[in-house]
Amino acid sequence: MKKTPHPQPLDANTYPRQSGIATFFRLPYIADASQLDIALLGIPFDGCSAYRAGSRMAPREIRCMSAGVRPYNDALKLNPFDKHRIGDFGDLSTDPYSIENTFARIESAMDGLMDAGAIPVSIGGDHSITYPVLKSLAKRHGPLALVDIDAHPDTCDTQAGHRFGNGTPFRRALEDDLIIASKVIQVGIRGTAFYEGDTDYGRKKAFMSGWLRISCQHR
Numbered sequence: 001m002k003k004t005p006h007p008q009p010l011d012a013n014t015y016p017r018q019s020g021i022a023t024f025f026r027l028p029y030i031a032d033a034s035q036l037d038i039a040l041l042g043i044p045f046d047g048c049s050a051y052r053a054g055s056r057m058a059p060r061e062i063r064c065m066s067a068g069v070r071p072y073n074d075a076l077k078l079n080p081f082d083k084h085r086i087g088d089f090g091d092l093s094t095d096p097y098s099i100e101n102t103f104a105r106i107e108s109a110m111d112g113l114m115d116a117g118a119i120p121v122s123i124g125g126d127h128s129i130t131y132p133v134l135k136s137l138a139k140r141h142g143p144l145a146l147v148d149i150d151a152h153p154d155t156c157d158t159q160a161g162h163r164f165g166n167g168t169p170f171r172r173a174l175e176d177d178l179i180i181a182s183k184v185i186q187v188g189i190r191g192t193a194f195y196e197g198d199t200d201y202g203r204k205k206a207f208m209s210g211w212l213r214i215s216c217q218h219r
Contacts, residue, residue: 007036007087009071022063023088024123025071030087033116037084041109041122042091045102048128048166050159055126059091062123089113089120099164103132110136127154131169131178138178145183146170151190155202174205181205 009026023029024040033039042059049055072079080086092109095101106122106129113120114136122133127150138144148154152167155174159165163172173179186202193199 006082006085008081009069012070017067022060022067024063025066025069025081025086025088027081027086027088029090031090033089033113033118035085036087036089036116036118038086039089039113039118039120040086041089041113041120043094043106043122043125043129044091045094045096045106045124045129046126046166047094047096047099047102048164049126050165050167055124056094056096058125059123063088089118099128103129103164106132107136111139114140127152127166128164128169130154131164131172134169134173134178135176138176143177143180146179146185148184148186149188150186151188153186153189153199153202156198157201171201 007028007030010020015026017026020026021029024042027040030036030039042063044056044059046053046056071081092105094105110120110122110133120133122129134144134146148170154167154169155171156165156167157163157171159167170179170184174181189199
């Protein structure tokens with residue numbers, strides 16, 4: 001199928017930023033991934049959050065907040081929407097009652113986007129959704145390097161006896177050879193933990209050997 005002209009955000013001088021239907025960066029909603037270079041996909045799921053719920057609403061809120069983004073970067077002298085075909089692909093239909101079913105849907109959606117030639121950019125969602133995203137990417141590209149910006153290493157074996165939680169995705173990813181331990185960089189890990197030994201797994205796997213130098217001491 002022939003691709004249409006590059007999608008562009010609504011012009012704020014024609015449609016003020018408080019108007020219109022909320023989409024990521026005020027881009028058009030495009031449900032045909034073959035028309036896109038980069039597909040922005042919302043994953044509204046926080047079924048693995050053990051403490052503070054609400055990240056299921058993140059795609060909706062980020063759409064609203066992204067209305068403030070201006071498309072042209074004067075320092076770089078470019079408009080990324082001229083360079084790449086980017087659109088709002090909508091939200092994944094998650095299952096709020098099943099972690100496993102939601103994970104299967106995420107993996108399938110990522111597979112479909114890449115099969116159509118689009119690079120998926122997922123916007124969630126709690127930390128657990130990273131695991132099925134990595135499963136899909138690793139099927140296509142093999143084990144991956146990873147930059148993780150977070151307060152927690154997310155390498156717990158279980159949470160309350162469950163293997164899938166918002167604190168377990170990188171433990172599962174390492175076990176499944178989805179990521180390369182020596183090419184994982186974690187930035188912002190705070191100094192406190194629940195138990196002694198909480199970071200032992202990551203240290204043993206070597207990917208956290210330098211994280212203390214760049215950690216944030218939470219006060």
